[in-house]
Amino acid sequence: MAGKTLYDKLWESHLVTELNDGSALLYIDRHLLHEVTSPQAFEGLRLANRQPWRIDANLATADHNISTETTERAGGVQAIADPVSRIQVQTLDDNCAEYGIVEHRMNDAGQGIVHVIGPEQGATLPGMTLVCGDSHTATHGALGALAHGIGTSEVEHVLATQCLVSQKMKNMLVRVDGELGAGVTAKDVVLAVIGKIGTAGANGCAIEFGGQVIRDMTVEGRMTVCNMAIEAGARVGMVAVDDKTIDYVKGRDYAPKGDQWTAAVSAWQTLHSDADAEFDVLVELQGEDIEPQVSWGTSPEMVLPVGARVPDPEQITDANKRDGVVRALDYMGLQPDQALVDIPVDRVFIGSCTNSRIEDLRAAAAVAEGRQVAESVKQVLIVPGSQAVKKQAEAEGLDKIFMAAGMDWREPGCSMCLAMNADRLGTGEHCASTSNRNFEGRQGNGGRTHLVSPAMAAAAAVAGHFIDVRELMAEA
Amino acid sequence: MKKFTTHSGLVAPMDRANVDTDMIIPKQFLKSIKRSGFGVNLFDELRYEDEGLPDQDNSQRPLNMDFPLNWPRYEGASILLARDNFGCGSSREHAPWALEDYGFRVVIAPSYADIFFNNCFKNGMLPIILNEEIVNDLFVEMNEQEGFSLTVDLAAQTIARANGESIYFEVEAFRKKCLLDGLDEIGLTLQHVDAIKGFEQNWKQSCPWLFDALS
Helix, strand or coil, rough: CCCCCHHHHHHHHHHHEEECCCCEEEECCCCEEEECCCHHHHHHHHHHHCCCCHHEEEECCCCCCCCCCCHHHHCCCCHCCCHHHHHHHHHHHHHHHCCEEEEEEECCCCCCHHHHHHCCCCCCCCEEEEECCCCHHHHHHHHCCEECCCCHHHHHEEEEEEEHEEEECEEEEEECCCCCCCCHHHHHHHHHHHHHHCCCCCEEEEEEEEEHHHHHHHHHHHHHHHHHHHCCCEEEECCCHHHHHHHEEECCCCCCCCCHHHHHHHHHCCEEEEEEEECEEEEEEEEHHHHCEEEECCCCCEEEEEECCCHHHCHHHCCHHHHHHHHHHHHHHHCCCCCCCCCCCCCCCCCCCCCCCCCHHHHHHHHHCCCCCCCCCEEECCCCEHHHHHHHHHHHCCHHHHHHHCCCCCCCCCCHCCCCCCCCCCCCCCEEEECCCCCCCCCCCCCCEECCCCCHHHHHHHHHCCCHHHHHHHHH | CCCCCCCEEEEECCCCCCCEEHHCCHHHHHHHCCCCHHHHCCCCHHHHHCCCCCCCCCHHEEEECCHHHCCCHHHCEEEEEEECECECCCCCHHHHHHHHCCCEEEEEECCHHHHHHHHHHHCCCEEEECHHHHHHHHHHHHHHHCEEEEECCCCCEEECCCCEEEECCCCCCCHHHHHHHHHCCCHHHHHHHHHHHHHHHHHHHHHHCCCCCCC
């Protein structure tokens, strides 16, 4: 019999019972909550007169629709200018207070993007099942957890039962062998994977990312990769536990201590796919082939190496694909066969659950240091992923580097990744963004998003157009 | 949950692949703490010429008449005919809420994104998967015949065309049962309360660090 994959092991260890129709009840260890997808779930509990099953499994924070402006934030919830947003943030505070759920409120030291604070505080641990009403929950799989996004009905279901009705997914291995060149990052790896398999390429699958490139990557880099599994269609992305994972978790606030730490580490060391495990789907990439990526279209699969030119619809034979490319070029205001480096950039956004951790900010600061934002660029937003990241960056002087370059240093939140707050693009504006989605209107009605790594975003900010960051690195 | 047994209705098109949930219901409408009222902002950026805001009077906004849902022939449509990977992107359940609130009870497409597909069933909506050739045929027929309607019978797992032909579709047994009976999924899970408690007790013994750490 073939060995087990990491996903098989996590699934089996959390199986409460198999139901007679092929689905199963899976036990959920950790449930993260935020203001946007939880209010209707709490309301549902109240209407059905139900209580949460296990309060201490839940952790909440406000991130999606809060302001990132220091002055507006300083006034607290009552100072949130948009009354609809204010009610939503207040509702999260009220719900957490009513049920006794631990919440890092908007200006608390523990606040941040839900997918940044989970790992940062040790609330995400290897071997866990973790869910959140947000599709980027796969981020937490970087620690060898089974983590995925759920809808609001499921948020209510987990609150009430500590379980989810689940169907086992297929196993997909994305193996990235070899090594990455200088200036090529975790973001470029995951964009290259999505470009290769497409935005529906992993529908129905749990992806395990493996290979030398992933093993060599930092845990934060692995989070960036797992974060975007959903952009390839997979709800779940994960990486096997190794020494880096264990070193990362050690000493964090909610991580086990003493004897429990020793027991936990010995359990975690089994969290990898067996050598003879069989995967349903195998995708292989070679690290040396991956270059800095820039998305040109309105789906994350519309992505190319920075030196490339956007597609020419006349060269595409499949009618449906051609229509999609024509529509994307039209929305993005691009000419067929235009070079990516000739696309001017109006705004730059460095942040989001994909790329707002300390290593991301360091990479952006390394490019920004000693340079100036190009005059044609209207705004460069640097939004740290959490209060802790902000504090660390300030301790390292990164905020000063960004501000000296002419960039805005902001308060933690989801910000322009989904533009629920005031941080958004104007119609027709091109944005070099370290976020995860380039859908039509995602960053503001009529806005044009190009997905890139933090280093590439900083490079675009100083050049005023897309540029291969390796050219700037050679200059330095 | 609202039951779904049979449904007959007018079919309307969403003729592009990879329709994402940002497109189905843009982010500015997610600030609501309610489950209802999203229908007027369904496909907001495609439906209207201007930028939509929460709590505005949508009846005064300029309509984009290139968008089929604004055409009189699709008024009152309750079955949406769509393309591959419908509902990709964000997990927002506001997407099926908006479709349902607008009046859609059925979506037909060759494939769906996983989270959206799952979310539909929690809201009394039936997302049907048909192979691409049949979906192509349905698009052709719908374009040719004004008033093109279909009848969906969930118990029989069939879609009846006006010409009497019947198309069979697959649906998972548990989801079918929940829709047919309008079952409360939380209530069903709580029938397994002993199994959950038993699991939890064992799990706590083997991984005590997963419990109580946050309190």
